[in-house]
Amino acid sequence: MSTQKKNQNEERVYIFDTTLRDGEQAPGASLNTEEKMKVAAQLEKLGVDIIEAGFPAASPGDFEAVEKIAKTLKKTVVAGLSRAMRKDIEACAKALRSARRRRIHTFISSSDIHLKHLFRKSREEALAAVADAVKCARNFADDVEFSAQDASRSDLDFLCRMIEAAIKNGARTVNVPDTVGYAIPTEYGHMVATLKNRVPNIGKAVISVHCHNDLGLAVANSLSAIRSGARQVECTINGIGERAGNASLEEIVMVLKTRHDLYPYHTGVDTKELYKTSRLVSTLTGFMIQPNKAIVGNNAFAHESGIHQDGMLKYRQNYEIMTPESIGVPESRLVLGKHSGRHAFKKRLEDLGYNLPPEAIDGLFAKFKDLADKKKSVYDEDIEALIEEKIASSREIYQLTYLHTSAGTTTLPTATLKLKKGEEESEEAATGDGPVDAVFNAIDRATGFKGKLENYALKALTQGKDAQGEVTVTVAVNGDEAHGRGVSTDVIEASAKAYLNAVNKLLLKHTAKSAKAAFDIQKGLKL
Ligand code: KIV
Ligand code: ZN
Numbered sequence: 079m080s081t082q083k084k085n086q087n088e089e090r091v092y093i094f095d096t097t098l099r100d101g102e103q104a105p106g107a108s109l110n111t112e113e114k115m116k117v118a119a120q121l122e123k124l125g126v127d128i129i130e131a132g133f134p135a136a137s138p139g140d141f142e143a144v145e146k147i148a149k150t151l152k153k154t155v156v157a158g159l160s161r162a163m164r165k166d167i168e169a170c171a172k173a174l175r176s177a178r179r180r181r182i183h184t185f186i187s188s189s190d191i192h193l194k195h196l197f198r199k200s201r202e203e204a205l206a207a208v209a210d211a212v213k214c215a216r217n218f219a220d221d222v223e224f225s226a227q228d229a230s231r232s233d234l235d236f237l238c239r240m241i242e243a244a245i246k247n248g249a250r251t252v253n254v255p256d257t258v259g260y261a262i263p264t265e266y267g268h269m270v271a272t273l274k275n276r277v278p279n280i281g282k283a284v285i286s287v288h289c290h291n292d293l294g295l296a297v298a299n300s301l302s303a304i305r306s307g308a309r310q311v312e313c314t315i316n317g318i319g320e321r322a323g324n325a326s327l328e329e330i331v332m333v334l335k336t337r338h339d340l341y342p343y344h345t346g347v348d349t350k351e352l353y354k355t356s357r358l359v360s361t362l363t364g365f366m367i368q369p370n371k372a373i374v375g376n377n378a379f380a381h382e383s384g385i386h387q388d389g390m391l392k393y394r395q396n397y398e399i400m401t402p403e404s405i406g407v408p409e410s411r412l413v414l415g416k417h418s419g420r421h422a423f424k425k426r427l428e429d430l431g432y433n434l435p436p437e438a439i440d441g442l443f444a445k446f447k448d449l450a451d452k453k454k455s456v457y458d459e460d461i462e463a464l465i466e467e468k469i470a471s472s473r474e475i476y477q478l479t480y481l482h483t484s485a486g487t488t489t490l491p492t493a494t495l496k497l498k499k500g501e502e503e504s505e506e507a508a509t510g511d512g513p514v515d516a517v518f519n520a521i522d523r524a525t526g527f528k529g530k531l532e533n534y535a536l537k538a539l540t541q542g543k544d545a546q547g548e549v550t551v552t553v554a555v556n557g558d559e560a561h562g563r564g565v566s567t568d569v570i571e572a573s574a575k576a577y578l579n580a581v582n583k584l585l586l587k588h589t590a591k592s593a594k595a596a597f598d599i600q601k602g603l604k605l
Contacts (some may be wrong), residue, residue: 091334091343092310093327094286095121096130097359098143099159100324101314106532106552107363108559110587111143118147120358121315122154124351126327128181130312133159134173135166141173148177155221157181162211171218182215185225185253188232188240201236205243212247222249223286229254230261230269237269238276245279251310252283256299259292259322267302274307286310289325291317296325301333304341315359316367316374328352328373328405336400350406361466364550364561366535373405414461416450430458432465442468452567453544460546463539463565467575470563474582475499476525483570485513493517495574497524514573521574527581529553536569547572553580560584 098114101107109117114131121129131147132140148156156177160166162184174180186197186207193199199207208224215222224244229237241252254273256266270287274280287303287310289296300311317326331347356374360367369377379402381390389396414422420443427434427442434442445464450456471477476497485491493516494507506523510516514534522528533552538545547569551562560583564575 089309089343091304091341091345092127092284092286093125093331093345093347094128094130094157094310094312095126095314095327096288096312096324097121097314097318097327098147099130099132100288100312100320101318101359101363102132103320104318104323104363104365106559107318107365109362110560110583111139111146113362114143115146115150117315117355117359117362118151120351120355122151123348124355125346125348126154127346128155128157128310130157130159130183132173135160135169141169144170144173145176148174148180152178155179155181157183157223160184160211160215162186162207164210164214167211167215167218171215174219179221180219181221181223181251182219183223183225183253184211184215185227186211187228188226188237189228190233191231192228205240208240208243209247212244212249216248220250223251223253224249225253225255225286225288227255228257230256230266231258234269234272238273241273241283242277242279245277245283250283251286252280253286253288253310253312255288255312256290256296257288259290259296261289261299262293262295263298263302266299267306270303270306270308284309286312288312290320291322291324294322296323297329297333300325300330301341304334304343309343316356316365316371318359318363318365326372328356332373332400332405335404349404352405353407361550361563362561364533364535364552364563366537366550378402379407414446414450414456415454416447418450418456426458426461427465430461438468449546449567453542453546455540455542455544457540459539463546463548466563467565470579474578475585476578476582478571478574478578479503481517481571481574483513483516485516491516493520495520495524497521497578513570517570517574518577521577521581525581525585527555527585529555529577529581529584531577532559534573536572539565549573549576551576551580553577553584555584558584558587560587 098117102109118129131144134141134144144158158170158174160170170182186204187193193204212222212224226237226240244252270285285308287300287308289299311330313325313327313330315327317323331345334341334345353374367375369375386397423443423446424439442464476499479496479498481495483493490509491513492509496503496505504524506520508516508519508523510519532554535550537548539548546565546567549564549572552559560580562576562580564572564579566572
């Protein structure tokens with residue numbers, strides 16, 4: 079097993095994270111501005127080189143998110159995507175104007191399929207559009223990236239001409255995406271090698287790759303491209319993205335680290351932040367991570383069979399090629415129990431990185447005591463869930479005051495609950511085809527909201543029969559959707575909290591919309 083020693087002469091592979099742009103394009107993954115800012119802050123901590131924060135011309139929401147992220151990030155380059163069109167590039171430049179370090183990323187397709195059936199342009203017209211777009215972008219930023227969409231299905235000679243034109247007009251990074259996830263590793267590596275050999279000015283730009291995972295080859299293709307000379311990889315946390323997703327950032331970074339013998343390059347990523355970043359993206363998007371997902375799945379470091387466990391005890395490297403600590407998997411330590419005092423609780427909060435004012439600690443300590451009465455062992459994950467709930471509840475329009483359910487094999491499942499909205503309280507009861515359905519129906523009645531449940535998932539937050547359940551839901555109304563999360567030792571209560579969390583987000587979203595749109599939606603929501 080190799081360890082990564084940083085050699086000063088070693089080349090760097092730049093990590094371009096597109097979780098907030100391509101990742102967010104995954105059906106059902108939409109994030110609000112505040113959530114995007116949280117992800118961006120964590121990506122900066124992770125140490126990625128470039129964060130593609132969105133597509134400013136696509137919607138006012140995207141514009142706002144890029145603008146706010148650009149204002150807050152300190153060292154990471156913030157990129158915005160734009161079609162090869164003046165109005166997109168101007169929107170991008172405007173959204174990025176307060177960034178300390180900005181990049182305009184502009185694209186047009188290079189494949190005949192796209193040029194004919196998507197852009198309705200000839201090859202010559204496309205080359206002219208590349209030159210205009212890159213020149214225009216250079217008026218607003220020194221750092222300009224050009225992408226030849228669908229590069230992997232393009233005529234190689236024409237692709238070389240397009241890349242040459244982009245560099246000639248000022249692109250510093252040239253990206254050749256496998257947009258539809260069609261390429262295989264040898265072929266994709268060959269494409270990058272051809273650019274290196276044939277494009278006369280290629281030395282003036284960094285070659286970037288951007289692979290989709292339709293055939294499950296996104297990571298393999300990216301790695302093959304690195305061996306052929308690509309020095310920027312575009313990827314997303316947990317591999318989320320359009321259709322089957324993008325190349326997974328954590329997998330690429332850990333291959334570079336673990337197989338440093340074959341990939342003698344370094345990145346700026348602090349791998350100890352990978353697990354935390356993956357969890358954050360999963361929680362905020364509502365996309366659960368499959369247990370066997372490489373690097374960040376729950377089973378990625380679990381050794382189940384007797385032979386493997388025995389082998390691990392004898393010598394860890396018998397079955398372990400990287401350690402859970404290297405990606406920052408927290409040791410699920412038993413931290414506190416019902417006899418723990420405020421002092422121990424405060425110390426644990428500090429160890430977890432939360433320096434909170436005394437009033438906040440008091441509130442959390444009371445919640446911790448309630449929890450410790452319900453479950454014997456309180457883990458770090460439980461404490462973090464309490465903090466997240468406290469932060470979320472301060473913004474919730476509706477809060478859950480109480481909840482009762484009755485269900486069983488011979489009774490009609492019924493839920494009774496009370497919600498609070500400012501000074502107003504509403505109490506409702508409803509039945510359903512199970513206790514969770516009854517709770518959701520009662521919430522709909524109490525809020526006058528008619529949400530459609532698109533997705534529901536339940537998992538245990540920690541080990542043990544008394545573990546808290548974590549419920550994530552996706553709720554849709556009038557074409558808008560939001561994710562909600564709730565945690566409790568009682569899974570019905572966790573479900574209620576998750577559903578209410580999503581409803582509150584939708585209400586906030588709608589309140590922020592224009593007066594006419596809000597009016598139309600309010601009619602539907604009976605606010
Ligand atoms: O997949 C793709 O081609 C893209 C480009 C816009 C970079 O996402
Ligand atoms: Zn893409």
